Amino acid sequence: MAHIDLGQPILDRNERLAAVNRARFAEAGVFVLDLMASPGAGKTSTILATIAALRDRYRIAVIEGDIASKVDAEKVKAHGIPAVQINTGGACHLESDMIKRAVDTLSLDELDLIIIENVGNLVCPTDFNLGEDAKVMILSVPEGHDKPYKYPGIFQISEAVILNKVDTMPVFDFNEDEFNGEVHTLNPRAPIFRIAATKGEGVAEWAEWLAARIEAKKAERAAGADA
Amino acid sequence: MGITQGILDASFAAAEKAGATRITEIHVSIGELTEVVDFALQFAFEALTPDTMAEGATLFIEMVPARSACHDCGLEYDHDRFEMLCPTCGSLNVELLRGREMSIDSIEADNDSTEE
Numbered sequence: 199m200a201h202i203d204l205g206q207p208i209l210d211r212n213e214r215l216a217a218v219n220r221a222r223f224a225e226a227g228v229f230v231l232d233l234m235a236s237p238g239a240g241k242t243s244t245i246l247a248t249i250a251a252l253r254d255r256y257r258i259a260v261i262e263g264d265i266a267s268k269v270d271a272e273k274v275k276a277h278g279i280p281a282v283q284i285n286t287g288g289a290c291h292l293e294s295d296m297i298k299r300a301v302d303t304l305s306l307d308e309l310d311l312i313i314i315e316n317v318g319n320l321v322c323p324t325d326f327n328l329g330e331d332a333k334v335m336i337l338s339v340p341e342g343h344d345k346p347y348k349y350p351g352i353f354q355i356s357e358a359v360i361l362n363k364v365d366t367m368p369v370f371d372f373n374e375d376e377f378n379g380e381v382h383t384l385n386p387r388a389p390i391f392r393i394a395a396t397k398g399e400g401v402a403e404w405a406e407w408l409a410a411r412i413e414a415k416k417a418e419r420a421a422g423a424d425a
Numbered sequence: 426m427g428i429t430q431g432i433l434d435a436s437f438a439a440a441e442k443a444g445a446t447r448i449t450e451i452h453v454s455i456g457e458l459t460e461v462v463d464f465a466l467q468f469a470f471e472a473l474t475p476d477t478m479a480e481g482a483t484l485f486i487e488m489v490p491a492r493s494a495c496h497d498c499g500l501e502y503d504h505d506r507f508e509m510l511c512p513t514c515g516s517l518n519v520e521l522l523r524g525r526e527m528s529i530d531s532i533e534a535d536n537d538s539t540e541e
Contacts, residue, residue, distance in 0.1 A: 199449070199535045202439050208431045208453065208527040289427070321460050325428075325527065350506050351460045386509055386517035 212326055215294035219301065219329025226306035227419040229412040230314065232292075232328055234352060235336035237318030240362040242270050243395035244336055245313050249279055250398070251405035256310035256412060261300045263292040263317045270315060280304060291322035294329055311412055320349040331415060338363040343373045346380035353384045358391065360404060365394040428461060428527065429469035433479060436532050440478060445534035448479040452531045456489045458506050458524040463488065491524030 207213050223230050235241045242262075249258055259280040262270040271283035282300040284292065297314065304312070314330065316323040323333075335356040337345055340363060346353045353359065359381055367374070381390055389407065393400035432453060440448050455461045463486045470484045494501045495511035496518040502511070511519055 199533060200443055200445055201531060201533055202443055202445075203531045204435060204439055204529045205531075206435060206529055208428055208435070208529055210431065210435060212431075293427075324460050347507065351458065354458065354506070354509070383507060384509060386519075 209326065212294050215298055216327035216329040219294055219297055222301065222306060223312075223329060223331070224419065224422075226309070227416055228306055228309050228312055229408075229415045230312045230328075230330045230332075231408065232314045232316055232323070232330035232333045233336065234316045234320070234323045234333060234356070235318065235338070235362075236320050236341060239318070239336045239338040239341065240395050241315050241318070241336060242273055244360060244362060244393065245274065245315060246277060247393070247395040247398055247401045248313065248405055248408065249274075249277060251401050252311065252409060253279070255409065257308055258311045258313065259304050259309050261297065261312060261314045263296070263315055265289070265317060286317060290317055290319050291326050292316050292328060293326055297328045310416075311408075320345070320352050324351040324355050332357045332411060334358045334360065336360040336362050337377075339366050339370050339372045342370075343377035343380070346377065346384055350384050353381055353388075356385065356388060358389050358404075358407060359385070360391045360393055362393055362395050364392045365397055365399060426469045426473075429466055429473055432466075432470075432484075432529055433473055433477065435529050437478060439532060440534040443534060444536060446478060446537050448482045448532055448534045450483050450485060450533035451479065451529065452485045452487070454487045454489050454526050454528050454530055456491065456524040456526040458491050458521070459527055461527060487530075489523055489526055492522045493519045493524075494522055495519050 233241055245260055260274045262281060262283045264270060264285060265288055266285050268283045271281040274281035282303055284296050284300050333356050335352050378390060391404040393404055436448055436451050466486060467484060474480050490503050491506060492503050495516050497516040498514040500511060500513050509519060
């Protein structure tokens with residue numbers, strides 16, 4: 199009988215590949231956003247609205263994660279933005295080797311921002327590093343204000359929370375004060391951006407937050423190059 | 426399921442490296458702030474281990490409670506996944522010390538041939 203000490207992460211392989219991705223993104227000075235939400239919360243619409251707000255300033259590409267189909271990548275490409283579709287074939291989240299393969303098809307040196315649209319799911323994407331700079335989640339008004347307490351993990355891992363479809367607030371029984379309070383308790387430092395992606399409402403404020411993060415990464419890289 | 430497969434892959438690799446042919450115990454630590462649920466992990470473990478070197482092995486899961494430090498008043502405190510704020514001064518300036526771990530601590534393995 200032998201006792202063997204391991205002391206290693208369970209997701210060791212994913213963590214190692216995430217580190218490889220992170221190093222590549224750092225070298226190229228590309229900011230990478232992992233955008234998470236449930237199906238139908240408006241991930242693709244939010245991405246399109248974000249592209250519209252930032253495309254004059256930054257070179258953007260999108261990695262689309264879905265169980266099947268190319269629908270989302272086609273939507274993004276129709277706006278003249280490079281998009282890579284990953285089909286997980288049933289898997290409920292993206293992992294770093296999938297991102298690595300997608301990134302291999304992009305010209306990193308010609309990009310400032312990569313937005314990864316994770317598979318629609320409020321649970322599994324939480325625990326998987328992809329090498330991103332920030333995880334951000336979207337909750338849409340029709341899903342209900344009680345979701346932070348039902349899916350606390352994703353609200354805690356996100357650096358910012360986007361509340362989408364705020365234009366539908368009058369039709370749904372959404373208690374925004376309660377929602378804000380729950381998010382604040384779970385993740386005191388995360389800003390909440392109220393948007394209506396398809397109408398462009400509130401997108402500017404969110405886009406400025408993202409732009410500040412992109413600039414910070416560029417500055418970090420410039421400082422590293424000087425050192 | 427992916428997480429259980431991660432546990433098994435690492436355990437098989439370690440056991441093979443040590444020249445063992447059978448795994449009898451696997452010990453893991455899971456932070457309470459992760460999305461891992463112990464019974465789901467046990468269920469996946471039972472589904473994935475038949476016909477492997479870990480067939481019949483026991484999976485021991487230690488759940489690690491969340492603990493944070495307050496940078497304003499210096500308090501270190503255990504908390505559940507819902508309350509992140511410092512319980513004494515209410516500060517937001519807190520840092521998570523543990524509660525997000527997902528690690529394999531150790532395995533117990535043996536070699537059928539050496540025991541004969």
